[in-house]
Amino acid sequence: MATITVCVPVYNSSIYLKDCLESIRNQTFTDLEIICVDDGSTDNSLEILKEYERMDSRIQLIVQERNMGVGVARNIAIDRASGKFMSFIDSDDFIEPEMFEELYNKAIEKDAEIAICDVNLYTDGGRLNKRKWFTPIEGKATPETLYKNTQPTNKIASLDLIRREGFYFLEGNSDGVYVDLMVAAKNITSVHKPFYNYRIRANSLSSEFRVKNIQESVASCKLLLSNCKDYKEYYEFKLIEALLQLQMVSIKEENHNTYQEARKDLKALQFKKNTYLYSLLKKEHSAPVFWAMINILPRNYYVSSILLRMLR
Structure with a gap:
């Protein structure tokens, strides 16, 4: 052994x-x-x-x-x-x-x-x-x-x-x-x-941002949230982060249906009330980008599409 x-x-x-x-x-x-x-x-x-x-x-x-x-x-x-x-x-x-x-x-x-x-x-x-x-x-x-x-x-x-x-x-x-x-x-x-x-x-799996890959992450986060014993709000935050990423990738791939499904999930989670959104995710982005992520990306497919094209 x-x-x-x-x-x-x-x-x-x-x-x-x-x-x-x-x-x-x-x-x-x-x-x-x-x-x-x-x-x-x-x-x-x-x-x-x-x-x-x-x-x-x-x-x-x-x-x-x-x-x-x-x-x-x-x-x-x-x-x-x-x-x-x-x-x-x-x-x-x-x-x-x-x-x-x-x-x-x-x-x-x-x-x-x-x-x-x-x-x-x-x-x-x-x-x-x-x-x-x-x-x-x-x-x-x-x-x-x-x-x-x-x-x-x-x-x-x-x-x-x-x-x-x-x-x-x-x-x-x-x-x-x-x-x-x-x-x-x-x-x-x-x-x-x-x-x-x-x-x-x-070309590695971990660096490929595709709808299918992010959907797998969302499914994992949902399962982890449903089974969690501690830190429920943190697990919820990880699901929110994955859903926001899914919306972003859906826009890039012009997948409106998947974007809308993620939008419904975010609404059901009342995602803006999650404190880790502000204490953790906000630190990863500039103030304007973070504001757009939580106020425009989850709500407006077409405006978000324009913004993402501008950032390329």
């Missing part, structure tokens, strides 16, 4: 896959179980995975005949995992050599169920992106520390916590559901170093 189970879901990432696997294999913390799930790749990712499985006895390869999505791939690894902690690494990213050693030591020192580290964001061209994707947490998570901080890839989480909560990812590209695990954790700790390197790929 290894101390840390590492899950690597793989789908058509052959360009970056070797860098990812080498960064995991070369960790200073070596007691790893590495579960790679090929999710129906059509490039040569599977051949690379087979090569590394032969090379490193810690690697277990699971092959899915057809693409089922990153959520399903991660859940397969959760069922197979045997480590004390579990980590999720995307196959087009890479990690620094000390990541697992420092996260594990900090988790043990602080008796924490989740340990998180800072993130470097890189564009396809290798340029460092200044956007922040990390807020340190010590103790219980709060809505303020959860916001834009729930991706699973820069963390280790206790497998006992995962089992206790019956945690699984939703199908599709559903990193945001990790918020449930973070809310449930009794104690979270942080390492203030950028050990996780995330690539912002132009």
Whole structure:
């Protein structure tokens, strides 16, 4: 039984896959179980995975005949995992050599169920992106520390916590559901170093803003809201944020019906009464843009369309 189970879901990432696997294999913390799930790749990712499985006895390869999505791939690894902690690494990213050693030591020192580290964001061209994707947490998570901080890839989480909560990812590209695990954790700790390197790929699932993708996010947010035990207003805020994004993408794709459906949902939520709209979302935008987002975007398809064209 290894101390840390590492899950690597793989789908058509052959360009970056070797860098990812080498960064995991070369960790200073070596007691790893590495579960790679090929999710129906059509490039040569599977051949690379087979090569590394032969090379490193810690690697277990699971092959899915057809693409089922990153959520399903991660859940397969959760069922197979045997480590004390579990980590999720995307196959087009890479990690620094000390990541697992420092996260594990900090988790043990602080008796924490989740340990998180800072993130470097890189564009396809290798340029460092200044956007922040990390807020340190010590103790219980709060809505303020959860916001834009729930991706699973820069963390280790206790497998006992995962089992206790019956945690699984939703199908599709559903990193945001990790918020449930973070809310449930009794104690979270942080390492203030950028050990996780995330690539912002132009053609990756996480960077594609399409109606279908945002509809999946809305569905996830609705499910999380219906099941939440704590922080109901925060979960509601995340649904509001997803609905506003859905409206914006619907306008860009000239999908009036989807825009109207999102408008009805926002009205039913009485979204302007949500306090996190002002304490969290407002900080992300200039005052004029925020005003337009909550006053024009949810109400007027045609005026919003003109404004979005002006901002391109």
